[in-house]
Amino acid sequence: MIPQTERYREMVLESLRNERQRQLAGRVAGIFKFLRSYALQSYEDPAQVMRNVADTRARSVENMPELLERFEERAAAAGAKVYWARNSQEANRIITDIVTAKGIKLAVKGKSMVSEETELNHVLEKAGVEVFEGDLGEFIVQQLHQPPFHIVGPAINLSAEEISDLFVSLMGIEPTHDPVALGRAARVYLRDKFASAGVGITGVNVAVAETGSICLVENEGNIRLATSKPRIHIALMSIEKVVADIGEALEAIGLLTKSCTGQKISSYVSVITGPRKDGESDGPDELHIVILDNGRAAFYQDPELRQALRCIRCGACLGVCPIYTRIGGPTYGWIYSGPMGAVLNPLLLGVNRCQDLFEACTQCGFCQEVCPGGIKHLEMFNRYRQMVIHGYSALNVRKEPKKGTRFMKLFAWGMGAAWRYRVGAKLGRFFLKRYVKDGKIHALPILKGWFQYRDLPGPAPYTFREWWASQESKSVKHSAGKEGSVTHGQ
Amino acid sequence: MGGVSLFIPCSVDLLLAELGQATVKLIRRAGQNPFYRPEQTCCGHPAITSGHTDLAVNLAKRFVEIFEKDDCIVCPAGSCVYTIKHLYPRVLKDEPAWQQRARALATRVYELSEYMVDVLGVEELGAVFQGKVAYHESCSLLRHLGIDQQPKRLIAGVKGAELVPLTEADTCCGFGGEFSLRYPELSGAILGDKVQNFINSGADVLLLSDPGCLLNIAGYLSRNHPEKKVMHLAQFLAANLREEVTA
Numbered sequence: 154m155i156p157q158t159e160r161y162r163e164m165v166l167e168s169l170r171n172e173r174q175r176q177l178a179g180r181v182a183g184i185f186k187f188l189r190s191y192a193l194q195s196y197e198d199p200a201q202v203m204r205n206v207a208d209t210r211a212r213s214v215e216n217m218p219e220l221l222e223r224f225e226e227r228a229a230a231a232g233a234k235v236y237w238a239r240n241s242q243e244a245n246r247i248i249t250d251i252v253t254a255k256g257i258k259l260a261v262k263g264k265s266m267v268s269e270e271t272e273l274n275h276v277l278e279k280a281g282v283e284v285f286e287g288d289l290g291e292f293i294v295q296q297l298h299q300p301p302f303h304i305v306g307p308a309i310n311l312s313a314e315e316i317s318d319l320f321v322s323l324m325g326i327e328p329t330h331d332p333v334a335l336g337r338a339a340r341v342y343l344r345d346k347f348a349s350a351g352v353g354i355t356g357v358n359v360a361v362a363e364t365g366s367i368c369l370v371e372n373e374g375n376i377r378l379a380t381s382k383p384r385i386h387i388a389l390m391s392i393e394k395v396v397a398d399i400g401e402a403l404e405a406i407g408l409l410t411k412s413c414t415g416q417k418i419s420s421y422v423s424v425i426t427g428p429r430k431d432g433e434s435d436g437p438d439e440l441h442i443v444i445l446d447n448g449r450a451a452f453y454q455d456p457e458l459r460q461a462l463r464c465i466r467c468g469a470c471l472g473v474c475p476i477y478t479r480i481g482g483p484t485y486g487w488i489y490s491g492p493m494g495a496v497l498n499p500l501l502l503g504v505n506r507c508q509d510l511f512e513a514c515t516q517c518g519f520c521q522e523v524c525p526g527g528i529k530h531l532e533m534f535n536r537y538r539q540m541v542i543h544g545y546s547a548l549n550v551r552k553e554p555k556k557g558t559r560f561m562k563l564f565a566w567g568m569g570a571a572w573r574y575r576v577g578a579k580l581g582r583f584f585l586k587r588y589v590k591d592g593k594i595h596a597l598p599i600l601k602g603w604f605q606y607r608d609l610p611g612p613a614p615y616t617f618r619e620w621w622a623s624q625e626s627k628s629v630k631h632s633a634g635k636e637g638s639v640t641h642g643q
Numbered sequence: 644m645g646g647v648s649l650f651i652p653c654s655v656d657l658l659l660a661e662l663g664q665a666t667v668k669l670i671r672r673a674g675q676n677p678f679y680r681p682e683q684t685c686c687g688h689p690a691i692t693s694g695h696t697d698l699a700v701n702l703a704k705r706f707v708e709i710f711e712k713d714d715c716i717v718c719p720a721g722s723c724v725y726t727i728k729h730l731y732p733r734v735l736k737d738e739p740a741w742q743q744r745a746r747a748l749a750t751r752v753y754e755l756s757e758y759m760v761d762v763l764g765v766e767e768l769g770a771v772f773q774g775k776v777a778y779h780e781s782c783s784l785l786r787h788l789g790i791d792q793q794p795k796r797l798i799a800g801v802k803g804a805e806l807v808p809l810t811e812a813d814t815c816c817g818f819g820g821e822f823s824l825r826y827p828e829l830s831g832a833i834l835g836d837k838v839q840n841f842i843n844s845g846a847d848v849l850l851l852s853d854p855g856c857l858l859n860i861a862g863y864l865s866r867n868h869p870e871k872k873v874m875h876l877a878q879f880l881a882a883n884l885r886e887e888v889t890a
Contacts, residue, residue: 162826169828179836475815475833513826515819515833516692517782532733538694557821561690565698568653568685569705578657593865602827606834607862610658617656617663621679 154269154300156502158486161509168480174310178302178481181309185472188415189523195417206408207527210463213396217453217462220362220395221444227365231427233440241271244445248273248354248387249280251441255385257282257351261343263369263376264288265356266304266466267391267445269488270501273354284354285346287375289339296323300483304490305413305468310481343375353379353437357390358465359405360442363398366426367442370406370419377421386428386437391445393462399424405465408525412469452500452548457536461496463526468493470520470530476513485510492520496533504540504550511537575618582612646676648713650752652723653685654854662854665881666719666755672884673765677717682709687734688726693821696734703731704741711748715762719755719877721783721790721853727752729787754784755877756852760793767800770883776801777809777846778876779837779860781853785813794852794876801883809849810840816851818859834863842871849873 157164168174193199213220225235238244252260260282262268274284274295286292290308294301296319301307308316313330320326326338355376359368367388369376380386396402402424410419429436452458471477471491482490489497495510511534520530539545544552567577588594589611596604603609615623647670651663670677687702706727710716718724731745759765776798784790798806817823817833838860841849851857852875860873874882 165826165829169832175832473814475817476829479829479832513822513829515782515815515817515822515830517815517819518786519782519814522786535692535694535696535733539696542694543697555694556825557693558695561693561695561698564685565687565690565695565702568687569701571682571684574653574684582657595866600824602824602830603862605827606831606866607859608865609858609862610865612658613660615660617651617660618679618681620660620664621667622681 154272154488156487156498156506158498158502158507158510161484161486161513164484164486165480165513168484174481175479177310179478181303181306182472182474182478185415185468189412189469189472192411192415192417195411202404202408203525204527206405206525207463209396209401209405210465210526211460213401214393214459214462216397217392217395220397221392223362224360224365224395225444227362228360228367228427228442229365231365232430233365233427233442236441236443238443238445238447240447241445244271244389244443244447245273245276247443248389248441249276249282251385251387252277252282252352253280255351257385259346259350260284260352260354261287261347261350261375261379261383262291263353263355263371263379264291264307265354265389266488267356268354268389269301270391270447271389271445273389285343285350287343287347287379288371288373289336289375292339292343293319301488302482303468303471304466304482304488304493347375347378347382350379350383352385352387353381353383354387354389355379357388357394357442358409359402360390360395361397361399361402361424362395364426366399366402366424368402368406369423369425370410370421371423372414372416372420374421377423380423380425381435381437384437385439385441386425387441387443388425389443389445391447392449393464405525409465409467412467412523412525448501455547457532458500460526460528461500461533463528464493464497464524465526466493467525469523469525473519473523475515475517475519492530493528496528496530499537500548504537504545504548505553508537508541508553578616582616585609585612645714646678647758648710648716649677649679650683650686650710650716650718650723651679652718652720652854654858655720658858659854659875662719662857662875662878665875665877666717668881668884669755669759669768669877670717672768673759673763675763680709680713686723686726688722688730689820691726691730691734699734700738703734703745707731707741707744707748710752711744714751715758716748716752717755717758718752719852719854719875721754721781721788722855724752724754725783725787754788754790754793754852756784756793756797757788757790760796766796768797768880769885770801770880771803771885772801772879772883773803774847775805775807775845776879777807777841777844777849778812779809779816779841779849779851779856780813781851781856782815783853783855790852794850797876797880798850801880807844807846809844809846811836812840816856816859818855820855823859830859831863834859838863838868838871841873842868847872848879850876850879852876 286295293308302310357367358370410416428440477491485494499507540550567573592611594609687699690699728749735742816837817830823830864871
């Protein structure tokens, strides 16, 4: 999908107007949030597991270069073919070359965010390869040419009615609003594609350096099928997916599924080490693993920014974000949405064009509380804000005038000395008092955004410091004085 | 030195003097002696969070200089305490000596309810209120400072008050400082839901512990539900103290 992060503001207004979608986003988030906390209780000490996985993520990212080399070596030893792609174009070309060299015309896919990042489907289709998403939700949005609403539940915003309309025209079924019947129709339709596809293409949830294995997490069995039925399996992974050993991988997967869908474990976890070996009954003849950088190495040098690579794409941050739960995924303008999108997109697309994503944040910190990767979202957002204010050549960030900078300079100067503060307070309170009506301020020529929804209290007749000074001088004069509403017996 | 040094944030000083007075009243009721350093201004929170960290360096140093001689600093605003404890070390990261001083100071700065319950061990101040109250978990306390039980203990210490459940009590009220000005529609949508949950709770009054949330929610109630009441916990406690207590 073509990034349109610049349209954030207008898209926010559109989504807020869409009452049904707004309610749904909130309700879905509530369910995920509840399921997550319930599933976490299955750990003896959930906080300890969160810390372990966050530590593992931090360590894996620190050691990523060595881990990737070891992974390449072990995966190759297990019979996989490993490719390195610097960017989307290279990754897409590698994959298209493999597919077209074999004369393959039909591909099935497991849901993969990174393949959306590279727009692989589009490129394959242009090369004459028909592509079917195997995940039900992803299949639906693919057929509707819509962006995913949620990274884990792509079509969660669509009603059974809308899906029925789609299936009627696509598969010629009888109209039905029964979700089970719709699921069955998709299953029949897709089963045929799986049977005749020449290649299965998936992402990777975790890559294990120790064994050269790739791990895949899913609920519908479409990935299991895509990685075993077609003769060729191509796995596309971004560089940050690698961990040291299978223990770390399994611990991360356990927390991933709980954070993601609130399941103790997903219905399927596939650990794939090389293609089918002699004497084995399952698996493809060829396994190709494409490792994609796509701009990640560029910010890897920065020890603070590289924490973005700890993200395991669970989507827990989406479900708790007060912004995401009001506007849903597509409003963010690219495939990664919610707080994780606001962390990743500026680094992958450019900070300047993603400003609204990290500015539109109440700084409540719920995202970082639930993040299995231990990402400090607020630190990242603050860093991006600084980059825009000052420019940052290492990432080609343009310095841009920020609304409010001049006010902020005046503010910081004014707060820098008590006498300036007192003078400013006098002037400010004098100004405010002119607008007081029935003890309230309903509008001002400034702060329009505030007054769109709220009033301000009229300033009290005195500031706290004035009150303090007066009661202090009184208590000096009459040392046992009783003043104001304060009872003070010292 | 003795006594409790008051940090009364600029928003409280300028707009909510009665919250500052309530803070004083409670600290005195707990038998402590508060004092106020008039050199204090603003902690720099708005400058830091908007990305103007460079502008906040002087404010952070200024704050450290003013307060570092005090043994115990108490503030009725979670977000300002968060700024001092967690944002100053970042603001001062290029000046290790100052960073060290800020860190040392941070260990002696307390949010009001934290000070009452954890430092003084006081949960009952002698307040009486016949009615239902709901508590909004301000993000600055709950998530940035890890203060969750202390305000509820103080509420439990109010004779007659019944704490009723509040749906989504732990989600943001939509304030976010600059956010409320730059994205008013989003902020308003989040705020509207928060207020609806409060109304649905059936509580007579909504309590919270941050002046940011207070201005936000009170401003919306004033516009849309003037009969509904929101108060800072300190104001609520101070307003309902029985004047005479026998120790």
